[in-house]
Amino acid sequence: xxxxxxxxxxxxxxxxxxxxxxxxxxxxxxxxxxxxxxxxxxxxxxxxxxxxxxxxxxxxxxxxxxxxxxxxxxxxxxxxxxxxxxxxxxxxxxxxxxxxxxxxxxxxxxxxxxxxxxxxxxxxxxxxxxxxxxxxxxxxxxxxxxxxxxxxxxxxxxxxxxxxxxxxxxxxxxxxxxxxxxxxxxxxxxxxxxxxxxxxxxxxxxxxxxxxxxxxxxxxxxxxxxxxxxxxxxxxxxxxxxxxxxxxxxxxxxxxxxxxxxxxxxxxxxxxxxxxxxxxxxxxxxxxxxxxxxxxxxxxxxxxxxxxxxxxxxxxxxxxxxxxxxxxxxxxxxxxxxxxxxxxxxxxxxxxxxxxx
Amino acid sequence: xxxxxxxxxxxxxxxxxxxxxxxxxxxxxxxxxxxxxxxxxxxxxxxxxxxxxxxxxxxxxxxxxxxxxxxxxxxxxxxxxxxxxxxxxxxxxxxxxxxxxxxxxxxxxxxxxxxxxxxxxxxxxxxxxxxxxxxxxxxxxxxxxxxxxxxxxxxxxxxxxxxxxxxxxxxxxxxxxxxxxxxxxxxxxxxxxxxxxxxxxxxxxxxxxxxxxxxxxxxxxxxxxxxxxxxxxxxxxxxxxxxxxxxxxxxxxxxxxxxxxxxxxxxxxxxxxxxxxxxxxxxxxxxxxxxxxxxxxxxxxxxxxxxxxxxxxxxxxxxxxxxxxxxxxxxxxxxxxxxxxxxxxxxxxxxxxxxxxxxxxxxxxxxxxxxxxxxxxxxxxxxxxxxxxxxxxxxxxxxxxxxxxxxxxxxxxxxxxxxx
Numbered sequence: 001x002x003x004x005x006x007x008x009x010x011x012x013x014x015x016x017x018x019x020x021x022x023x024x025x026x027x028x029x030x031x032x033x034x035x036x037x038x039x040x041x042x043x044x045x046x047x048x049x050x051x052x053x054x055x056x057x058x059x060x061x062x063x064x065x066x067x068x069x070x071x072x073x074x075x076x077x078x079x080x081x082x083x084x085x086x087x088x089x090x091x092x093x094x095x096x097x098x099x100x101x102x103x104x105x106x107x108x109x110x111x112x113x114x115x116x117x118x119x120x121x122x123x124x125x126x127x128x129x130x131x132x133x134x135x136x137x138x139x140x141x142x143x144x145x146x147x148x149x150x151x152x153x154x155x156x157x158x159x160x161x162x163x164x165x166x167x168x169x170x171x172x173x174x175x176x177x178x179x180x181x182x183x184x185x186x187x188x189x190x191x192x193x194x195x196x197x198x199x200x201x202x203x204x205x206x207x208x209x210x211x212x213x214x215x216x217x218x219x220x221x222x223x224x225x226x227x228x229x230x231x232x233x234x235x236x237x238x239x240x241x242x243x244x245x246x247x248x249x250x251x252x253x254x255x256x257x258x259x260x261x262x263x264x265x266x267x268x269x270x271x272x273x274x275x276x277x278x279x280x281x282x283x284x285x286x287x288x289x290x291x292x293x294x295x296x297x298x299x300x301x302x303x304x305x306x307x308x309x310x311x312x313x314x315x316x317x318x319x320x321x322x323x324x325x326x327x328x329x330x331x332x333x334x335x336x337x338x339x340x341x342x343x344x345x346x347x348x349x350x351x352x353x354x355x356x357x
Numbered sequence: 358x359x360x361x362x363x364x365x366x367x368x369x370x371x372x373x374x375x376x377x378x379x380x381x382x383x384x385x386x387x388x389x390x391x392x393x394x395x396x397x398x399x400x401x402x403x404x405x406x407x408x409x410x411x412x413x414x415x416x417x418x419x420x421x422x423x424x425x426x427x428x429x430x431x432x433x434x435x436x437x438x439x440x441x442x443x444x445x446x447x448x449x450x451x452x453x454x455x456x457x458x459x460x461x462x463x464x465x466x467x468x469x470x471x472x473x474x475x476x477x478x479x480x481x482x483x484x485x486x487x488x489x490x491x492x493x494x495x496x497x498x499x500x501x502x503x504x505x506x507x508x509x510x511x512x513x514x515x516x517x518x519x520x521x522x523x524x525x526x527x528x529x530x531x532x533x534x535x536x537x538x539x540x541x542x543x544x545x546x547x548x549x550x551x552x553x554x555x556x557x558x559x560x561x562x563x564x565x566x567x568x569x570x571x572x573x574x575x576x577x578x579x580x581x582x583x584x585x586x587x588x589x590x591x592x593x594x595x596x597x598x599x600x601x602x603x604x605x606x607x608x609x610x611x612x613x614x615x616x617x618x619x620x621x622x623x624x625x626x627x628x629x630x631x632x633x634x635x636x637x638x639x640x641x642x643x644x645x646x647x648x649x650x651x652x653x654x655x656x657x658x659x660x661x662x663x664x665x666x667x668x669x670x671x672x673x674x675x676x677x678x679x680x681x682x683x684x685x686x687x688x689x690x691x692x693x694x695x696x697x698x699x700x701x702x703x704x705x706x707x708x709x710x711x712x713x714x715x716x717x718x719x720x721x722x723x724x725x726x727x728x729x730x731x732x733x734x735x736x737x738x739x740x741x742x743x744x745x746x747x748x749x750x751x752x753x754x755x756x757x758x759x760x761x762x763x764x765x766x767x768x769x770x771x772x773x774x775x776x777x
Binding site for chain 1: 517518521522524525598599603607634635637638639640642643644646647680681721722724
């Protein structure tokens with residue numbers, strides 16, 4: 001099946017899901033377009049390699065003078081309407097919204113099929129004060145896409161109708177990394193947005209209980225002050241470093257363990273990448289139906305908000321390089337089996353075909 | 358205000374950079390100074406819309422925020438030039454005069470300060486006071502141009518956190534200059550003073566004035582405190598990350614798992630734009646939901662002092678899981694109401710609460726410790742009553758509003774004396 005498909009997203013990076021899927025769809029003969037909402041060019045640059053004719057930037061902000069003196073109405077009025085205008089120009093047969101908040105705020109053109117991906121943040125905390133938050137989406141979407149069973153369970157709790165087609169498609173990851181050998185201390189890594197949802201204050205506290213380790217946190221976000229203060233308060237300023245988002249390949253190549261302390265439902269996006277790179281994982285539970293999402297020979301799962309338990313698992317791994325090596329091997333095998341990019345695209349194509357019919 | 362203090366009688370105090378209405382403890386202070394005969398004016402950046410401007414004896418003036426869009430700032434400057442002579446002169450003086458050198462930081466900030474001065478320049482204060490370190494850093498050039506002594510407050514929290522944040526580098530680099538320019542620096546606790554001295558404060562300028570409460574308003578309940586079927590806990594504070602709400606909820610979960618049928622009332626508003634950080638409300642709702650506490654946690658929003666007092670009187674303990682503090686007013690208010698407190702040792706809390714005396718003090722980020730302390734109080738009502746009584750005595754001895762007002766008067770008198 002092929003056809004014109006528009007993926008609507010916000011400020012994607014080169015490594016992000018929309019860009020990876022976009023390239024995959026092009027390779028499969030889809031007439032794919034990438035629509036970027038709130039394209040603030042002061043803070044974000046389009047990833048390299050995206051053909052201009054297929055990249056649609058909406059609500060562009062790039063000129064400080066315009067921001068300072070331009071008519072406020074032009075700058076701030078409903079960016080979603082500008083996205084809708086772009087979609088009307090593209091005339092897609094199918095619109096795939098990258099996350100629930102975009103899907104709720106933006107309407108697809110009449111006649112286009114609608115698929116909405118629901119992410120951890122969407123189903124866990126999106127509109128958490130409003131029990132009917134997702135009602136409009138259930139009415140508009142032809143299908144829902146989630147990346148694991150825990151998210152499907154949470155979506156059901158948030159009111160997803162029983163007859164809604166919900167495709168659980170594991171993310172595809174392709175990473176070929178040469179791991180550098182371990183030097184002295186244990187090298188820990190998190191690749192996460194710096195938001196409270198990632199539980200990084202707890203992983204920082206856990207690290208304070210693990211002797212002789214280094215912890216890199218790669219990401220950006222508004223919770224950085226809280227993390228900087230946590231690092232200072234638990235006394236690990238010298239061993240925990242913050243850095244902006246970077247290419248996950250090199251980051252993972254020089255890590256011994258990936259740490260995910262996420263406190264919302266779903267498997268953290270960085271976990272499949274780590275497994276593909278052969279990096280053992282210590283992670284918090286993914287939520288209902290997600291408890292057994294990953295076997296213990298690749299990932300050690302602890303309760304959320306429990307730094308002591310996390311530290312204990314990290315100490316176990318620190319003391320046992322052989323176990324880490326075994327986990328690394330098993331992780332690569334599991335990633336090949338479960339997080340295959342070709343399979344993800346097959347399943348997405350199948351989902352699109354179903355939605356279009 | 359107790360006793361005549363001649364120098365401050367009729368002196369004009371200008372408080373710059375307050376949100377309006379300000380926190381209850383600042384309102385009390387301003388009213389107290391006005392009652393003592395000072396002229397009190399407030400320049401507020403958040404005064405807008407239907408916000409009531411009235412506070413007995415206090416004049417409130419809107420000053421534009423430098424974060425406003427330059428287009429609006431520019432329009433404001435032009436507007437101010439058309440206003441009465443005094444304001445226009447102030448604005449012109451600010452644009453080209455003593456304010457110029459520090460303004461290299463940015464066009465927007467410069468415009469904002471010129472506009473602020475055009476709003477406040479005609480007030481001719483005898484003292485300018487910044488109640489928050491961030492206001493001092495932000496509006497210091499403005500205060501300097503008013504050519505009067507400057508007092509600033511260090512209230513804890515910010516001085517612990519901001520120096521750790523790269524995006525607040527300007528705050529950190531300009532704070533020592535604010536300390537240098539200030540005639541006196543008020544610190545809410547010894548711990549806060551220690552942090553300020555680390556950041557460049559001359560200890561001789563420091564004035565320790567702790568928070569205080571009115572023990573005739575915050576009183577123990579007129580009825581005997583009797584253990585009910587559930588342990589009633591109260592937490593009060595802005596819904597900001599530094600208040601440690603998630604740790605408090607985790608403590609509640611552990612407490613319930615330990616067999617204590619507890620419930621928690623959370624009182625506090627969401628941070629405003631001037632706080633510059635996101636609300637913790639979604640995080641609190643999520644944690645309560647995920648930890649199975651939805652039925653045990655009630656979010657009440659911001660409440661009046663009278664409503665807070667009633668909650669404290671009906672509660673079994675105050676739970677204060679904060680991560681960064683000066684000395685929190687709510688802890689003193691709870692103690693005044695004869696309520697045992699379970700709190701972290703953040704900031705200067707230990708200067709008000711003795712561990713095992715007026716309540717329990719545990720390390721920040723230790724939900725297990727908080728839960729154990731609460732369970733102890735639940736299982737030993739006599740201990741809880743003893744701690745409550747000790748808290749009341751401690752407040753009466755060391756944290757009364759009357760004593761605090763005396764200290765404020767002394768501070769301002771000292772500053773005016775030196776200026777004279």
